[in-house]
Amino acid sequence: MTTPSSPPPDALPRVLGLGDAILFSIGIMIGSGIFRAPARVSAEVGDLTVILAIWVAGGLASIAGALVYAELASTYPRSGGDYHYLHAAFGPWAAFLFGWSKVLVVRPAVIAMIASVAGSYAMDACGVSGEGREATRVIVTIGFIVALSLFHLTGTTTGVRLHRVFTLCKLAGLLAIVAGGLLCGSAEVLASHAAAEPGVSRAWTLGAVLPAFLLVMGTYGGYGELAVVAGDVRRPERDLPRALLLGTLAVMAIYLAVVLSLHALLSPAEMSAALREKRQLATLAVERSCAGWFEAGGGRWIGSAVATLVVVSALGAANGLVLSGSRIAHAFGQDTPGWRFLGVLHAGTPRRAILFQMGWASTLVLYGHFEALLVFAGFGDWLLYSMTALALPLLRRKDPGRTRPYRAWLPLVFPVAFGASLLLFADTVYEFLSTQLPFWWVSPGLLALGPVYYALFVRGRRGA
Numbered sequence: 001m002t003t004p005s006s007p008p009p010d011a012l013p014r015v016l017g018l019g020d021a022i023l024f025s026i027g028i029m030i031g032s033g034i035f036r037a038p039a040r041v042s043a044e045v046g047d048l049t050v051i052l053a054i055w056v057a058g059g060l061a062s063i064a065g066a067l068v069y070a071e072l073a074s075t076y077p078r079s080g081g082d083y084h085y086l087h088a089a090f091g092p093w094a095a096f097l098f099g100w101s102k103v104l105v106v107r108p109a110v111i112a113m114i115a116s117v118a119g120s121y122a123m124d125a126c127g128v129s130g131e132g133r134e135a136t137r138v139i140v141t142i143g144f145i146v147a148l149s150l151f152h153l154t155g156t157t158t159g160v161r162l163h164r165v166f167t168l169c170k171l172a173g174l175l176a177i178v179a180g181g182l183l184c185g186s187a188e189v190l191a192s193h194a195a196a197e198p199g200v201s202r203a204w205t206l207g208a209v210l211p212a213f214l215l216v217m218g219t220y221g222g223y224g225e226l227a228v229v230a231g232d233v234r235r236p237e238r239d240l241p242r243a244l245l246l247g248t249l250a251v252m253a254i255y256l257a258v259v260l261s262l263h264a265l266l267s268p269a270e271m272s273a274a275l276r277e278k279r280q281l282a283t284l285a286v287e288r289s290c291a292g293w294f295e296a297g298g299g300r301w302i303g304s305a306v307a308t309l310v311v312v313s314a315l316g317a318a319n320g321l322v323l324s325g326s327r328i329a330h331a332f333g334q335d336t337p338g339w340r341f342l343g344v345l346h347a348g349t350p351r352r353a354i355l356f357q358m359g360w361a362s363t364l365v366l367y368g369h370f371e372a373l374l375v376f377a378g379f380g381d382w383l384l385y386s387m388t389a390l391a392l393p394l395l396r397r398k399d400p401g402r403t404r405p406y407r408a409w410l411p412l413v414f415p416v417a418f419g420a421s422l423l424l425f426a427d428t429v430y431e432f433l434s435t436q437l438p439f440w441w442v443s444p445g446l447l448a449l450g451p452v453y454y455a456l457f458v459r460g461r462r463g464a
Contacts (some may be wrong), residue, residue: 041216359411
């Protein structure tokens with residue numbers, strides 16, 4: 001295996017400036033979670049002060065994680081991110097296991113899941129129902145995956161431009177919700193959340209706060225994805241720390257503004273009813289903001305408009321993951337016997353990695369049980385992310401002479417990032433053990449093959 005200090009044998013073109021790097025980070029972090037999590041968090045804790053504190057805590061934990069990546073990515077600006085950090089800190093076995101789990105399980109399953117969310121909401125936006133809905137959803141979902149992948153096959157610049165469009169569109173939609181809260185929200189409605197009866201007695205209990213915090217952390221996921229495409233950034237030493245910090249701060253500010261707006265527009269009873277009836281809070285909020293037009297008969301379009309916004313938001317996140325996932329596969333393929341076809345570039349683009357990822361993600365959509373893959377693979381994923389946090393102090397000790405364009409404040413950043421990763425690792429373990437999912441054995445089987453493959457075909461090989 002190559003090391004982060006050695007020049008990449010087959011470098012990717014550096015096309016991402018600071019603005020695109022910030023938008024890339026924002027676009028991956030903001031997916032469909034912000035449209036679903038606020039109602040569930042409100043149901044868990046009830047009290048608005050606690051709700052806002054949880055969203056702030058999730059944002060601060062994500063900022064700590066982003067600062068870990070800011071130092072690592074600016075010091076070792078290679079595409080593949082964690083793959084290279086784990087190799088440098090722990091050895092080739094850790095990098096291999098990260099690449100194996102990401103390429104064969106985690107990344108294709110995440111892309112399949114997010115594209116499926118987009119497919120489901122596309123059905124809602126178009127009013128598709130009845131017996132043919134599920135088959136249509138599968139076809140549309142695979143169509144989304146194929147279309148996004150084909151954009152990236154034409155080159156990084158095309159994929160980045162598409163990501164820019166998705167991100168700006170989803171930001172416009174979220175800012176419209178925030179504007180609705182500012183213009184049509186009520187101080188009385190906002191104040192009613194401070195005394196929501198179900199939450200007052202349990203707002204500060206661990207049993208209420210911890211599940212809510214984990215939900216919030218899920219919406220902040222993806223803050224480290226920019227580090228994976230560090231090899232595509234023009235001035236990584238300068239721009240990566242700025243983009244990681246500014247992108248995460250921007251997402252935190254947007255989330256807080258959206259949460260406040262939703263609570264200013266909808267009462268506790270309306271939020272509880274929306275959760276029971278599985279209605280989107282954003283739809284109810286827009287209906288409240290556009291009450292006059294809604295009464296005039298335009299309201300039937302509001303649900304479709306909000307569903308379209310969720311589609312755009314989900315596809316924006318999936319688009320970024322297609323780009324970053326192909327970089328992990330490319331780095332993995334360069335080092336791993338039997339997978340070197342993934343490490344080949346065509347006109348500066350890892351086309352084989354993109355096509356492999358597209359085919360495997362589409363297969364998982366047809367398989368239909370990628371949730372089982374994610375639940376099991378998730379705790380292995382978070383364990384590796386906690387190792388990435390641990391790599392920061394280890395690499396400072398192992399590689400003290402290396403120039404570090406940015407240095408995180410280790411006494412604060414490391415324990416927060418490491419602790420949050422371990423907490424999410426424990427949550428995914430609990431979820432796997434307590435959830436009966438069909439075909440649960442597929443993911444453990446794929447992951448268990450990794451160490452066997454490494455022992456037989458990778459360890460001891462030249463370049464490994």
